[in-house]
Amino acid sequence: MKAVHFGAGNIGRGFVGLLLHDAGYEVVFADVNAELIDALNAAPSYEVHEVGDGGGVRTVTGYRAINSATSENELIAEIQTADVVTTAVGPNILRFVAPVIARALALRDSGLAPLAVMACENAINATDLLKTEVQSAVDPEQWEALSARAVFANTAVDRIVPGQDPAAGIDVTVETFYEWVIESAPFGDARPEIPGATFVDALGPYIERKLFTVNTGHATAAYYGFAAGIDKISDVLANSDVADAVRHVLEETSNLLVVKHGIDAEVQRAYREKILTRFANPHLPDTVQRVGRQPLRKLSRNERFVSPAAELAERGLGRSALVDAIGKALQFDVPDDEQSVEMRALLSDVSPQEFVERVSGLAPEHPLFDELVAVVAARSN
Numbered sequence: 001m002k003a004v005h006f007g008a009g010n011i012g013r014g015f016v017g018l019l020l021h022d023a024g025y026e027v028v029f030a031d032v033n034a035e036l037i038d039a040l041n042a043a044p045s046y047e048v049h050e051v052g053d054g055g056g057v058r059t060v061t062g063y064r065a066i067n068s069a070t071s072e073n074e075l076i077a078e079i080q081t082a083d084v085v086t087t088a089v090g091p092n093i094l095r096f097v098a099p100v101i102a103r104a105l106a107l108r109d110s111g112l113a114p115l116a117v118m119a120c121e122n123a124i125n126a127t128d129l130l131k132t133e134v135q136s137a138v139d140p141e142q143w144e145a146l147s148a149r150a151v152f153a154n155t156a157v158d159r160i161v162p163g164q165d166p167a168a169g170i171d172v173t174v175e176t177f178y179e180w181v182i183e184s185a186p187f188g189d190a191r192p193e194i195p196g197a198t199f200v201d202a203l204g205p206y207i208e209r210k211l212f213t214v215n216t217g218h219a220t221a222a223y224y225g226f227a228a229g230i231d232k233i234s235d236v237l238a239n240s241d242v243a244d245a246v247r248h249v250l251e252e253t254s255n256l257l258v259v260k261h262g263i264d265a266e267v268q269r270a271y272r273e274k275i276l277t278r279f280a281n282p283h284l285p286d287t288v289q290r291v292g293r294q295p296l297r298k299l300s301r302n303e304r305f306v307s308p309a310a311e312l313a314e315r316g317l318g319r320s321a322l323v324d325a326i327g328k329a330l331q332f333d334v335p336d337d338e339q340s341v342e343m344r345a346l347l348s349d350v351s352p353q354e355f356v357e358r359v360s361g362l363a364p365e366h367p368l369f370d371e372l373v374a375v376v377a378a379r380s381n
């Protein structure tokens with residue numbers, strides 16, 4: 001069995017690549033980072049250091065790595081005969097990897113079993129987005145035939161993989177916890193063999209629970225922590241103001257998840273308590289800069305703050321902690337982060353109303369709109 005994985009970064013090496021390797025796949029990493037590709041190809045294996053309770057060292061062997069920027073034909077040939085394609089490149093990058101997948105599908109033997117395509121990104125229905133991008137890279141008359149050569153399935157991935165110490169080379173430090181949930185319906189009776197993953201009938205509740213608990217809580221901790229001058233995520237919750245803010249935000253998103261998806265309130269309470277212990281893992285060298293990265297993406301319409309706050313507002317439920325956290329996100333000032341720089345420019349160049357429309361995608365008549373305008377205006381003053 002062969003899997004091609006786009007994005008040999010933190011989650012690519014420390015989670016998706018590891019689980020595919022454990023499942024018996026020959027893993028082919030594709031990445032645009034030439035140094036990383038060379039380092040992977042120069043070593044017969046890399047180590048995944050799982051830190052925290054029950055931690056240990058895992059070794060990934062038998063992989064190859066291809067520079068997708070310079071060796072496109074080689075990559076297309078690999079995808080043509082692969083069983084699985086996964087991505088962990090960031091939702092905004094999916095449009096760049098889609099044309100290569102489209103070209104490989106065009107050349108793929110129609111007698112082969114369909115290629116299983118799964119985007120492993122922190123976004124709702126990321127694989128649907130990838131599929132749309134693949135389709136738009138194909139001649140419309142060919143799409144019906146080509147689409148039969150692939151199965152696209154949405155997934156939710158959860159494992160905290162911090163930025164890595166450059167001295168570690170290609171080895172990766174990760175937390176011990178992991179969860180990979182995959183929607184089963186697109187595969188029918190022919191699911192890919194990935195023992196470390198869980199297949200579910202309906203992914204919606206799982207991806208929303210993950211994004212609106214793990215990622216909303218994480219980003220809240222990052223933005224409050226950054227504003228308080230704290231660098232390490234594991235130190236952030238020791239600040240009682242930050243801990244209160246994170247708990248309050250998670251109570252609000254939990255209310256939504258319980259009402260919307262029928263998740264048991266006690267199960268959800270235990271889930272969020274477990275997550276707080278994961279954030280506080282002192283062995284993970286994670287930073288507020290990584291967790292808060294790309295604030296404009298995180299403040300967009302279908303993301304971890306605006307989506308739950310908008311739905312709570314539509315239902316007449318409390319969302320003040322989420323709105324406050326959005327206000328904290330506006331203080332994220334990291335010169336190396338392009339979206340932080342862009343956000344700061346927007347805050348000074350456009351009115352609060354225009355900022356909210358452009359960044360959150362909400363229309364002025366939405367019940368959350370004025371609350372967001374107020375928080376942006378307070379920040380701009």
Ligand SMILES: NC(=O)c1ccc[n+]([C@@H]2O[C@H](COP(=O)([O-])OP(=O)(O)OC[C@H]3O[C@@H](n4cnc5c(N)ncnc54)[C@H](O)[C@@H]3O)[C@@H](O)[C@H]2O)c1
Nearest residue numbers: 007008009010011031032033088089090096121122160161
């Ligand atoms: N790190 C985590 O804790 C974590 C956990 C769950 C999900 N995720 C999600 O996984 C995705 C990747 O996150 P990460 O933390 O691994 O980021 P990362 O920056 O460590 O890795 C991304 C990799 O993608 C590569 N890349 C960029 N453009 C590319 C292209 N056109 N083709 C091929 N490769 C390309 C980069 O060179 C980099 O190696 C994001 O969507 C993130 O939200 C991350």
Ligand SMILES: O=P(O)(O)OC[C@@H](O)[C@@H](O)[C@H](O)[C@H](O)CO
Nearest residue numbers: 122157158159160161215218291
């Ligand atoms: O990857 P992002 O930028 O969407 O979010 C940053 C972190 O919250 C995220 O990477 C978590 O570590 C991860 O989602 C845990 O499963």
